[in-house]
Amino acid sequence: MGAELGNYKSCVSARSTDKELLKHAQDGGIVTSLFAFALEEGIIDGAIVAANKEFAAKYPSKCMMDNSNFDMIEPWRPIPAIVNTKAELIAAAGTKYNISPNVSLLKEATRSFGLDKIGIVGTPCQMQAVRKAQLYPIGMRDVGASIALAVGIFCMENFPYQSILQLVEDHAAMKLESVKKMEIGKGKFWVYGKRGQVVQLPLKITHKYEQPGCHVCLDYVANLADVSTGSVGSPDGWSTVMVRSKIGDSVWGKAMAAGCFETQPIEKVKPGLELVTKLANEKITKNKKTLEGRATFGVGKALRNPYI
Amino acid sequence: MSKVVEISPTTRHEGHSKLVLKVNDQGIIETGNWCSITPVRGVEKLAVGKTPEQVPKIASRVCGICPIAHCLAATEAMEASIKCEIPNDAKMLRHILQLANRCHSIALHDILILPDFYIPGTETKINPFTAEEPVRSVAKRIQRLREIGQTIGQIAGGDCIHPRNTRIGGMYRNVSEQAKTKMYDLAKEGLTLSHQQAEFMIAVIRNYHNRDFVDVGGMKVPMPKTLGYHNQGYLATHAFYGSTSMDECPSWDINRFKEARPYDWYMGEMEVTLEEPKYPIGGTTKMGTKVNPQMEACTGIPMYDGQPVEVGPRARLVRYKNFDMKGTKGQNIAREMEYQDCFYEMIDCIDALNTSGKVVADYIPNGDGSLGWASNEAPRGTDVHIARVNDWKVQYFSMLVPTTWNFATCSKALEGAPWQLAEVIMRGYDPCVSCATHMIVLDEENKMIAQKLIQ
Numbered sequence: 193m194g195a196e197l198g199n200y201k202s203c204v205s206a207r208s209t210d211k212e213l214l215k216h217a218q219d220g221g222i223v224t225s226l227f228a229f230a231l232e233e234g235i236i237d238g239a240i241v242a243a244n245k246e247f248a249a250k251y252p253s254k255c256m257m258d259n260s261n262f263d264m265i266e267p268w269r270p271i272p273a274i275v276n277t278k279a280e281l282i283a284a285a286g287t288k289y290n291i292s293p294n295v296s297l298l299k300e301a302t303r304s305f306g307l308d309k310i311g312i313v314g315t316p317c318q319m320q321a322v323r324k325a326q327l328y329p330i331g332m333r334d335v336g337a338s339i340a341l342a343v344g345i346f347c348m349e350n351f352p353y354q355s356i357l358q359l360v361e362d363h364a365a366m367k368l369e370s371v372k373k374m375e376i377g378k379g380k381f382w383v384y385g386k387r388g389q390v391v392q393l394p395l396k397i398t399h400k401y402e403q404p405g406c407h408v409c410l411d412y413v414a415n416l417a418d419v420s421t422g423s424v425g426s427p428d429g430w431s432t433v434m435v436r437s438k439i440g441d442s443v444w445g446k447a448m449a450a451g452c453f454e455t456q457p458i459e460k461v462k463p464g465l466e467l468v469t470k471l472a473n474e475k476i477t478k479n480k481k482t483l484e485g486r487a488t489f490g491v492g493k494a495l496r497n498p499y500i
Numbered sequence: 501m502s503k504v505v506e507i508s509p510t511t512r513h514e515g516h517s518k519l520v521l522k523v524n525d526q527g528i529i530e531t532g533n534w535c536s537i538t539p540v541r542g543v544e545k546l547a548v549g550k551t552p553e554q555v556p557k558i559a560s561r562v563c564g565i566c567p568i569a570h571c572l573a574a575t576e577a578m579e580a581s582i583k584c585e586i587p588n589d590a591k592m593l594r595h596i597l598q599l600a601n602r603c604h605s606i607a608l609h610d611i612l613i614l615p616d617f618y619i620p621g622t623e624t625k626i627n628p629f630t631a632e633e634p635v636r637s638v639a640k641r642i643q644r645l646r647e648i649g650q651t652i653g654q655i656a657g658g659d660c661i662h663p664r665n666t667r668i669g670g671m672y673r674n675v676s677e678q679a680k681t682k683m684y685d686l687a688k689e690g691l692t693l694s695h696q697q698a699e700f701m702i703a704v705i706r707n708y709h710n711r712d713f714v715d716v717g718g719m720k721v722p723m724p725k726t727l728g729y730h731n732q733g734y735l736a737t738h739a740f741y742g743s744t745s746m747d748e749c750p751s752w753d754i755n756r757f758k759e760a761r762p763y764d765w766y767m768g769e770m771e772v773t774l775e776e777p778k779y780p781i782g783g784t785t786k787m788g789t790k791v792n793p794q795m796e797a798c799t800g801i802p803m804y805d806g807q808p809v810e811v812g813p814r815a816r817l818v819r820y821k822n823f824d825m826k827g828t829k830g831q832n833i834a835r836e837m838e839y840q841d842c843f844y845e846m847i848d849c850i851d852a853l854n855t856s857g858k859v860v861a862d863y864i865p866n867g868d869g870s871l872g873w874a875s876n877e878a879p880r881g882t883d884v885h886i887a888r889v890n891d892w893k894v895q896y897f898s899m900l901v902p903t904t905w906n907f908a909t910c911s912k913a914l915e916g917a918p919w920q921l922a923e924v925i926m927r928g929y930d931p932c933v934s935c936a937t938h939m940i941v942l943d944e945e946n947k948m949i950a951q952k953l954i955q
Contacts, residue, residue, distance in 0.1 A: 253855075
């Protein structure tokens, strides 16, 4: 081990200086703030984000929709969308703990949306997809060169929509419509209701609801993003930010100079990188074991390993 | 004594074809057969039983230069069969896509024909790949024009090669305001470039046809003033887009159309008796080789009013703008003249497009098996698709593709030209041979072709 956090140029604990924006953000508002800055500066001319039902009702033409998936618009199901303004960004802010196929909009962004410089946010696997599309563009003509800023978020595992439905409505005994925020932290799955209820579920009960595909993932902190960010390592309301690529460095530097973020050195905050490293290690070790298990899954037969 | 010479394969056009030419002692063509030898893929037969959603996507794969024409013609043939009216903004998007594809196709054809031509006033043939001026800046302009055409097509149609956005009943998506502006800017840039490019090409084409002799592989070949002339007449259904059987006044009449088999049209078995190793590059077919266009040709012969006709840019200009220049020269010039028209029309369409407009019809019927057809003015001419859809399944599908129309017409036009210039005449038609060879001609009554091929 030792490479569990990937390559990065710098790492800080940060939060947005925009108070209005912070009200809607999951943690430090890094993704929303960074995209808002990049849109303003013309670094990107649109961003692919995970929006929601309310967003789709307000901006239907910004979402990938045809007649076939109207019935997929449910509370807390993420809907990939393309945003061009800060207001739209804020409307789409916040973590949805189930699958959002953001990469499905990647090609369309360069087509009917007419983007030249795309910003995209996603989990580590989605950052892998973006990089793969850039290097091996299969059916992805003109997409690679259009990707201007890829922001990755830390991800331990994800859930199908049905799992979230069950966790919230059965285990937490709350209607999805009345949920204000969900969060995984401090070893618990937290559900905050709009009327002030707070329910915490031990992570142990969520395990069986995880998406099985997450169990072969060897990336915790979005190693392939330009900038990756997540809550782990920083205090509440703050995010851990890792600046990785030249592009990331340049955008982050400009955003800092413009006063978009306040930061603290990661070494100064608790629990800091130590916890990030520990969790990354746990994820990778556990999932490597699953991968090894696939090699001898059958009698004299193996399951496929996408890494070899 | 006439001799037989064969150029196989022909080059600098799309697909796989050959020229079998019966020439006199001066090397002037007496009878010319231009035939497709592209393997038949049988799209029309395999379409039967599939859904009308699938078939246009398959038909699109007939050709990668003009997939838009096939995709749109097939989609609209299905819509004509099920009688589905599409919203106006979907029509605008389709028009933009169509025009963008035409621009890109004309530019690509420029690259293919330029090596035949001379830099005006010199004895230097144009090599589009050279880094020397003035050719390099022309090549760059062509590439930019193609890029513009493809990018606009990509935005309006989802993809420039095999558009994804088209669907039965309209389009999957409208474009964003941002995308509309981008298309507009690109079209404006394209307009300027197309003016320059068309002017350049027309000068080069005129210069070539005004010469007394041209050089082909070191041979000094006389340039006839009537190169590529024929008396077959013209067919076009629209100056830009096309027509369908749902139109109030359709501009194509299915009753005037008939298809003959290659067996009735082409020459029979012959032996090659003239060989020219100097013909660029690699010489012509070896002496003594047996050729048989009747059996080898892979396309049918569509006829309008009992005759093969010419389709393409010149046919459109003749029909809609009283263009009167004949022969290969007229053909090439007509194609260049379409350049600017494309961009002007495209800008009008972009202006007319409402980006918040509806692009899918509210009601899409399943079809009752009635016959519908749609023609699309592909870069190379009239592309007519005919379909019957019943209960959301394709019962019958037929494609009459521009180069299929042109095969027989071009064969006629070869007569009277030196055989070394046969390919130049052929390129005047901007042939798209894989487009033409999408089917096997089968006489439904007595299965003639199938039998002949088996023997």
